Amino acid sequence: MVAKYKLEDLLELLKNYNVERLEDVKIEGDLEIEIEGGSGVDISSLTALYTLLNEFRYFFYHTSMALNYLQRISTVLGVPSPFQVAPVAPAVAPAPQPTAPPVPELKLPEKLVEAKFEPVKVEYPGYIEEVVLGATRADGGTRDYVVKLGGEKSLPFYIFDKPQPNLPAIAIDVFDRPPSLAKAVKVHYEDVIGSPAEWAKKCVKKFGADMVTIHLVSTDPLLENTPASEAVKVIEDVLQAVKCPIIIGGCGNKDKDPEVLEKAAEVCEGERVMLASATLDMDWERICNAAKKYGHAVLSWTQMDINNQKTLNRYLLKRAQMPRNSIVMDPTTAALGYGLDYAFTNMERIRISGLKGDTDLNFPISSGTTNAWGAREAWMAESPLEGDTPWGPRELRGPIWEIITGLTLSLAGVDVFMMMHPLAVAVLKEIFNTLGGKKKGGIADAGKWITAEV
Amino acid sequence: MKVKSPLEVYNFLPRTNCKECGYDTCMSFASHVLDRSAKVYDCKPLARDAEKDPKVKEKLDKLVELTSPEIAEVLIGVGEKALKIGGEEVLHRHELTFFNPTAFFFDVWDTLDDKKIEERCKRVVDYKKFYVGKYLTLDGFAVRCTSNDPKRFREVAKKVASYGKPMVLIALNPECMKSALEEVANQRPLIYAATESNWKEFMKLALDYKVPVTIRAKDLNTLKSIAVTFKSAGIKDIVLDPVTEPLGEGLQGTFERVIQLRRKAILDGDKDVAYPIMITPISAWLIEGDEVTKAYWEAVIAGMFIVKYGDAMIFHSIDQHVVMPTLTLRFNIYTDPRTPVQVAAGLRELNNPGPDDPVFLTTNFALTYYTVENDLNSAKIKGWLLVVNTEGIGVEASVAGGKLTAAKVKEIIEETKIAEKVNHRYLVIPGLAARLQGSIEDETGWKVLVGPIDSGRIKGWMEKNWPPKK
Numbered sequence: 027m028v029a030k031y032k033l034e035d036l037l038e039l040l041k042n043y044n045v046e047r048l049e050d051v052k053i054e055g056d057l058e059i060e061i062e063g064g065s066g067v068d069i070s071s072l073t074a075l076y077t078l079l080n081e082f083r084y085f086f087y088h089t090s091m092a093l094n095y096l097q098r099i100s101t102v103l104g105v106p107s108p109f110q111v112a113p114v115a116p117a118v119a120p121a122p123q124p125t126a127p128p129v130p131e132l133k134l135p136e137k138l139v140e141a142k143f144e145p146v147k148v149e150y151p152g153y154i155e156e157v158v159l160g161a162t163r164a165d166g167g168t169r170d171y172v173v174k175l176g177g178e179k180s181l182p183f184y185i186f187d188k189p190q191p192n193l194p195a196i197a198i199d200v201f202d203r204p205p206s207l208a209k210a211v212k213v214h215y216e217d218v219i220g221s222p223a224e225w226a227k228k229c230v231k232k233f234g235a236d237m238v239t240i241h242l243v244s245t246d247p248l249l250e251n252t253p254a255s256e257a258v259k260v261i262e263d264v265l266q267a268v269k270c271p272i273i274i275g276g277c278g279n280k281d282k283d284p285e286v287l288e289k290a291a292e293v294c295e296g297e298r299v300m301l302a303s304a305t306l307d308m309d310w311e312r313i314c315n316a317a318k319k320y321g322h323a324v325l326s327w328t329q330m331d332i333n334n335q336k337t338l339n340r341y342l343l344k345r346a347q348m349p350r351n352s353i354v355m356d357p358t359t360a361a362l363g364y365g366l367d368y369a370f371t372n373m374e375r376i377r378i379s380g381l382k383g384d385t386d387l388n389f390p391i392s393s394g395t396t397n398a399w400g401a402r403e404a405w406m407a408e409s410p411l412e413g414d415t416p417w418g419p420r421e422l423r424g425p426i427w428e429i430i431t432g433l434t435l436s437l438a439g440v441d442v443f444m445m446m447h448p449l450a451v452a453v454l455k456e457i458f459n460t461l462g463g464k465k466k467g468g469i470a471d472a473g474k475w476i477t478a479e480v
Numbered sequence: 481m482k483v484k485s486p487l488e489v490y491n492f493l494p495r496t497n498c499k500e501c502g503y504d505t506c507m508s509f510a511s512h513v514l515d516r517s518a519k520v521y522d523c524k525p526l527a528r529d530a531e532k533d534p535k536v537k538e539k540l541d542k543l544v545e546l547t548s549p550e551i552a553e554v555l556i557g558v559g560e561k562a563l564k565i566g567g568e569e570v571l572h573r574h575e576l577t578f579f580n581p582t583a584f585f586f587d588v589w590d591t592l593d594d595k596k597i598e599e600r601c602k603r604v605v606d607y608k609k610f611y612v613g614k615y616l617t618l619d620g621f622a623v624r625c626t627s628n629d630p631k632r633f634r635e636v637a638k639k640v641a642s643y644g645k646p647m648v649l650i651a652l653n654p655e656c657m658k659s660a661l662e663e664v665a666n667q668r669p670l671i672y673a674a675t676e677s678n679w680k681e682f683m684k685l686a687l688d689y690k691v692p693v694t695i696r697a698k699d700l701n702t703l704k705s706i707a708v709t710f711k712s713a714g715i716k717d718i719v720l721d722p723v724t725e726p727l728g729e730g731l732q733g734t735f736e737r738v739i740q741l742r743r744k745a746i747l748d749g750d751k752d753v754a755y756p757i758m759i760t761p762i763s764a765w766l767i768e769g770d771e772v773t774k775a776y777w778e779a780v781i782a783g784m785f786i787v788k789y790g791d792a793m794i795f796h797s798i799d800q801h802v803v804m805p806t807l808t809l810r811f812n813i814y815t816d817p818r819t820p821v822q823v824a825a826g827l828r829e830l831n832n833p834g835p836d837d838p839v840f841l842t843t844n845f846a847l848t849y850y851t852v853e854n855d856l857n858s859a860k861i862k863g864w865l866l867v868v869n870t871e872g873i874g875v876e877a878s879v880a881g882g883k884l885t886a887a888k889v890k891e892i893i894e895e896t897k898i899a900e901k902v903n904h905r906y907l908v909i910p911g912l913a914a915r916l917q918g919s920i921e922d923e924t925g926w927k928v929l930v931g932p933i934d935s936g937r938i939k940g941w942m943e944k945n946w947p948p949k950k
């Protein structure tokens with residue numbers, strides 16, 4: 027029996043072992059490995075396979091996966107792994123040594139051994155594109171200021187490596203119809219919930235938002251199905267009410283959004299808004315064309331998949347010819363406790379790839395941090411599980427859930443946060459200014475807690 | 481660890497495939513050493529030979545050195561509840577995984593009256609929060625000497641030790657520390673802290689009582705110098721505290737110091753700073769403001785350094801708005817990104833169900849499954865739970881990604897022979913899978929009821945919808 031293994035089969039099989047990112051592996055030629063079953067196996071073929079696997083190990087989460095795989099093949103094929111039959115160098119036990127070497131008596135040092143700590147400097151070849159949102163009068167718009175996203179040359183807040191030109195910005199969500207909100211969030215917007223313009227004003231004036239996102243949710247065919255031409259009137263009100271840069275969100279329907287965003291692009295001509303979002307399964311080209319025509323940026327949204335993000339970005343760049351300075355990415359945000367690990371790692375990998383020079387991924391990142399309110403810990407009055415220690419007041423749990431979700435993702439590289447709770451907005455701002463080196467001073471004696479009754 | 485392929489480990493082994501380590505082959509053992517699920521010493525023949533032959537010993541030592549984690553591993557406490565901290569290999573979790581979750585120690589101070597101390601200890605010991613199949617709990621205590629009285633500190637350390645959790649003893653005064661150590665050194669507490677002014681005494685305490693020691697210094701040259709000095713004196717179990725400053729420039733500086741320490745250890749392989757890092761979110765209580773502000777800021781500092789390299793932490797607050805988010809974040813960041821968290825597919829019986837009880841459907845993503853199972857159990861709902869193999873993906877994502885389909889539902893209904901166990905044909909599906917309602921009905925012939933979006937609300941839903949109105 028002869029089993030033939032092509033490298034492709036192998037790679038296919040490896041997929042079952044959670045080996046990720048095989049797409050970058052280039053297979054030159056058609057490597058074929060023959061394995062004979064039964065006795066007299068040419069084990070060198072397996073060794074070749076091993077060597078091969080070893081070469082690709084950087085594509086695996088872990089080296090041993092390749093080896094486990096190899097061992098599985100050998101078991102399946104009934105051939106011994108080359109390592110089991112490799113010439114064994116028997117560890118001959120020589121005559122036992124009677125005495126262990128004496129442990130030298132340690133002399134306690136009297137003085138500190140002077141050592142120098144030389145910090146490591148890390149430099150990346152790449153950089154993150156800078157995307158400007160909003161346009162002032164000088165640039166043909168009516169905004170009072172612009173917001174710049176991105177521009178980093180190092181990991182977030184690593185200002186000891188490279189200065190960070192722009193700290194993350196915060197956009198507060200505004201909806202064109204009453205949304206279902208967690209109670210702790212709703213109380214802050216109850217008075218403005220019927221009026222997007224008043225709502226936007228409150229976000230900027232009272233809660234310190236850098237921007238607002240107006241979500242045209244009512245355009246959803248399953249809800250009011252507001253026609254595009256009508257829905258965009260709200261945008262005009264908002265543009266009147268606030269003078270900050272704005273972001274326009276659709277309803278998420280793949281057929282309706284391109285139409286709505288196109289219309290929005292038109293009414294916002296000159297204001298340089300961000301259109302949210304273009305996704306793989308909708309007519310992204312139409313959205314991009316509108317953005318280009320009226321001078322806006324586009325949010326490229328994929329669902330927690332670095333390869334999809336890369337693909338969509340390439341479409342926007344290559345096919346839709348979007349300028350590099352007009353793309354922001356949303357790789358999807360999951361709440362603390364509900365997939366934050368995926369969201370964090372996905373964003374961190376995207377950011378590091380961008381810094382390392384992957385020009386399909388070096389764009390500013392946006393996060394829908396409001397998703398944090400989807401976690402039951404944020405909104406439920408009490409734990410549904412009786413074994414749990416009582417959860418405490420949800421008024422306190424909710425905002426901190428949004429804060430920790432945002433903080434974590436800011437450390438992965440997020441440049442703009444779309445969020446809702448005013449306290450969460452304030453605390454995240456404080457964190458960004460602190461880590462970004464914008465806060466002077468501190469506590470005189472940071473060791474006071476050691477002996478104090480705090 | 482220095483070795484990158486199992487072959488490199490294999491070359492050090494006896495290569496007899498004797499199976500004493502519990503693995504079939506030396507090669508398999510080697511790959512487990514590499515992913516850290518086996519320890520070099522588990523190869524008993526190698527360990528035995530090393531005792532007899534200095535040459536083999538040399539080889540073993542070399543292998544231990546080659547396979548030891550980049551950051552030293554330090555053990556705090558004794559027995560089952562002992563905590564391992566440090567032991568990390570990488571700067572970013574996707575490069576491998578993070579191994580030993582940040583240890584959380586909670587503040588108890590010795591000028592508190594005994595009753596209050598007991599209350600606090602009990603709260604820490606009793607704390608639990610259900611999450612993906614198990615209860616998250618708190619690790620240990622940080623006992624602070626605020627009295628500056630050796631006798632009182634000793635007394636309180638003893639009391640706290642009786643709760644059986646690992647401890648950090650906090651006193652800068654060597655007299656006080658010594659007095660407590662006389663009482664509880666056998667519990668292997670971490671002592672806190674050796675500084676530029678008391679390092680000599682603390683060095684002696686660490687050696688005499690064989691306990692791990694924290695070095696505290698804001699200046700990294702000083703921190704490293706004390707660490708090098710301690711190492712030269714034979715102290716291996718070292719934790720570094722680069723001083724957590726809670727605010728402003730100070731906090732930004734702390735961030736920088738922590739990152740520099742870890743980068744130096746991992747990128748430069750500098751063993752003199754390759755130790756676990758201590759962070760003290762409790763410092764947040766020094767800032768001005770009300771209790772909520774301080775508590776929030778404590779959670780913020782903790783969050784920052786759970787993500788970035790904090791291996792042990794001292795907290796003041798035991799309030800849920802500090803504990804719950806930080807504990808959850810720790811779990812998320814330390815989840816192994818290499819293994820999908822899933823449970824076995826199949827049929828689960830909840831609370832001894834009978835033939836009239838409802839049949840529920842969910843996926844085999846651990847987070848989903850345990851949430852649902854616990855919600856149903858807590859609400860004391862009798863029922864049958866069909867767990868579909870969605871390859872470890874939750875409800876909404878698996879519906880969107882085609883991993884939860886009517887065909888799969890049909891398969892699980894047949895495999896589990898659920899139809900023989902109940903005398904109705906009603907299937908309750910998650911609200912987030914509503915769009916599968918029609919196709920499941922067509923495929924299986926069962927009547928599909930769309931349940932609530934969150935399984936925590938099944939109880940209320942049942943009151944209105946079960947038994948179904950014919």
Ligand code: B12
Binds near residue numbers: 329397848908
């Ligand atoms: C984490 C996540 C992922 C992870 C999955 C991790 C995992 N192991 O499941 C990854 C990155 C792999 C992923 C992939 C995808 N995802 Co995804 N993902 C999420 C995210 C962020 C969280 C989901 C989650 O874990 N929720 C927590 C669990 C516990 O919830 P649950 O399983 O739904 O269980 C609850 C309820 O359903 C209910 N319940 C469960 N069982 C039962 C039973 C009964 C009887 C009842 C009554 C109730 C009930 O109670 C549970 C507790 O509340 C959401 C967005 C969000 N913030 O919600 C997107 C989301 C679910 N993903 C989405 C998509 C589209 C995808 C992909 C198709 C993307 C892609 N292009 O590849 C893939 C599909 C994967 C696949 N191959 O099948 C979309 C789905 C859109 C839609 N509604 O159709 C979402 C909503 C994001 C979005 N806004 O677009 N995703």
Ligand code: SF4
Binds near residue numbers: 499502503504506509
């Ligand atoms: S115990 Fe050692 S020699 Fe025996 S199989 Fe395991 S690794 Fe090989």
